[in-house]
Amino acid sequence: MxxxxxxxxxxxxxxxxxxxxxxxxxxxxxxxxxxxTRIYQDFDQYTELFAVPQHPFDLEQALQEQKAFAIPYEDDSFTILWGTDFHLRRGPFSNRKKIYALLEKAFTETDPDLTVISGDLLFSFDSLKMLTEFADFMQYHGRSWAFGFGNHDGQYTHDKPTLANLLDSYPTALFSRGEDWVAGHSNYPIVLTKDGQPLQAVILLDSHDSRIYEGGIIAPDYIYPTQIAWYRWVEDGLGEVPLYTFIHIPFPEFKLVWESGTAQGVMLDKKVNVPLENSGLFAAMQEKMNTVAVFSGHDHLNDFSGTWEGIDLHYGRSASYGSYGSRYHSKGMKTITLFSDGRPYEVATYTVDDWIL
Known part of the structure; x- marks a missing residue:
């Protein structure tokens, strides 16, 4: 029945x-x-011990040791395609195909000389597999790219040293773990040259993960004294060369420029998510004023820029389809165009709406 x-x-x-x-x-x-899942340092800006090398930074030596890279100008302009917060992962709702489609469209439309990923390329339990997939994609398209670690890249199954070792086998990956005496695993310069002489430099910094501050408050980590000392060391060695610096987590001056009311763009996140302590990177940049601009990601819905005490501060446009966003804030990327004849650099934003993706 x-x-x-x-x-x-x-x-x-x-x-x-x-x-x-x-x-x-x-x-x-x-x-x-x-x-x-968070990763904490076992030291802070007050207890970190280090010694700066007695010899000055030497670009030729750094190139030989693959702690720096050099790219010559092929004409009067140099285009950087800048992406941040891709958050590549597997599983439902990861939407990786859309990210790769965005990149392919960007390559066609902008033909960049260099692609820079300013952190959180990965957001995956199997980050090594995702990094391999991305590196294979860039290698297939023959695109040179640089990568500075964000707060999510080295979490979960694979740490930053493991990920860094993978990139050694990819010719198009201009990546270095940097000097052993410096905190982090992606502190290195890429020097743009003309007629064999340094003209400008792109600086990448590892901005780490999270920190437990006084009172048990968990907030973004900061740039450490060794990194600031390294920044000065490289700057001194390069001489009067304009610097364009990429980090993942914005430093406190990003918050100040927004609160000043002089920034242009949008602040759609609940806040400008900066470290709770100012470790002094911006102050170090002001000493010689070779730093022209700083480019940051991390806050997916903040996209503004402004000048704070002589240095330009820019938020990136998040390209993540697999993490938080807003229907009112399109995914996208930016280009930064540098010039060999002294003209001011230019920044342009490209979104999925522009490219109908």
């Missing part, structure tokens, strides 16, 4: 409810793991 239809319906509904409940719990555990 066949079971009554009401019993079949009840069984289906119960099974569906169990499936929904199980999916919900699994989703919560994944999201909780992804959002609450």
């Amino acid at each position: 066949k079971p009554p239809s009401s019993w079949i319906l009840k069984t289906v509904l119960i099974s569906l409810a169990v499936l929904i409940l199980g999916t919900g719990i699994a989703t919560y555990l994944v999201i909780d793991g992804l959002t609450n």
